[in-house]
Amino acid sequence: MKVTISTLLLVFSFLALNGCSKVTEPQQADIAVFEQFLSENPISSINPSIDIASIYQPGDPLFESVLYIQRNLWAEAKKQLEPMAKNQNPDAKFWLASITWGTGIKNNPIAKKLYMESAEQGNPYAALFFSPKNDICQMYYSSECSEEWVDKAQKLFVEKAKTGDVRAVYYSTVLKPDLTHEQYINAIISAAENHHYYPLVKYSITLRESEKSNQEMKELASDLLNYARFYNFVPAIDALMNHEGKHKRMKGHFYKELMQQGVAMGSNDAWGGYSILSRHNDHLTETQKYIVAKANYLFNGDGFGISFVTPPKEKDALIAANKKAQEKANSVKRVIYIDGAHVPEG
Known part of the structure; x- marks a missing residue:
């Protein structure tokens, strides 16, 4: 692939x-x-x-x-x-x-x-x-x-x-x-x-x-x-x-608003940025960072971020985190915006 x-x-x-x-x-x-x-x-x-x-x-x-x-x-x-x-x-x-x-x-x-x-x-x-x-x-x-x-x-x-x-x-x-x-x-x-x-x-x-x-x-x-x-x-x-x-305005309100909208609507770019920013957010726990990285992987197969986060060690906590990640991935709108003249290029 x-x-x-x-x-x-x-x-x-x-x-x-x-x-x-x-x-x-x-x-x-x-x-x-x-x-x-x-x-x-x-x-x-x-x-x-x-x-x-x-x-x-x-x-x-x-x-x-x-x-x-x-x-x-x-x-x-x-x-x-x-x-x-x-x-x-x-x-x-x-x-x-x-x-x-x-x-x-x-x-x-x-x-x-x-x-x-x-x-x-x-x-x-x-x-x-x-x-x-x-x-x-x-x-x-x-x-x-x-x-x-x-x-x-x-x-x-x-x-x-x-x-x-x-x-x-x-x-x-x-x-x-x-x-x-x-x-x-x-x-x-x-x-x-x-x-x-x-x-x-x-x-x-x-x-x-x-x-x-x-x-x-x-x-x-x-x-x-x-x-x-x-x-x-x-x-x-x-x-x-x-x-x-x-223009180096990734920390601005407008950029965050766009990212939030993009994550909800299924933008691969927004999800990638969301995963990166989450990993560097000191206000999030390691479990919360793991949930975002895992959700990104479940959403579009991008597992790069998972290697930079620490999953919960306890079995029940890991199961709960994976469930939240799945719910986050499932919340993305199932709308097709590509078409025959606009196909993702590899």
């Missing part, structure tokens, strides 16, 4: 429109458009309900498998996906391929075959994987990367868009060869209004990091990221946490 790297949205966005073109590059005129969007959709505090356009809901055949992938528990995901892939489920093939490439020389051809079959069977994300703009395709399957696959993906998205799939509506638009900047911005806003926040977060990060962005544009980026995080969208929480971390 691949060892995943805890990173931000940019690591996830390996399929769609890598790099900035003149069409997707932020412009000063965008400020007025997004300010109008924010004024028409006011939200200034965390939504008590979770309103995210997830690809799968509890009870869907692929829900548990994709939730495992999101939480970096890829061995468990593989066990569930393999039989579904053998039964010719194109979505299962896509997700299985996504956690197979890069795991060994022998596995790369297997992943390629799964991606190809998934694309041929109608999964647009599998077709988009073979875009020339996808660095992963260029690295592992360069001879297969072509614009023909992008055209196929766009046509598949057009068909899916007819069913009301908000992601398909977005990608069927932004993959058009004659896309304009206005269409691109409107597609981002339309997606956000339908609770698909990845495009908004990706745009915000680009806006914040662009050398051409002025202070006003950077402030807009923060406003947009806060908008998405108020709707409990984990990649927005992670982006804001990363920004605070870069």
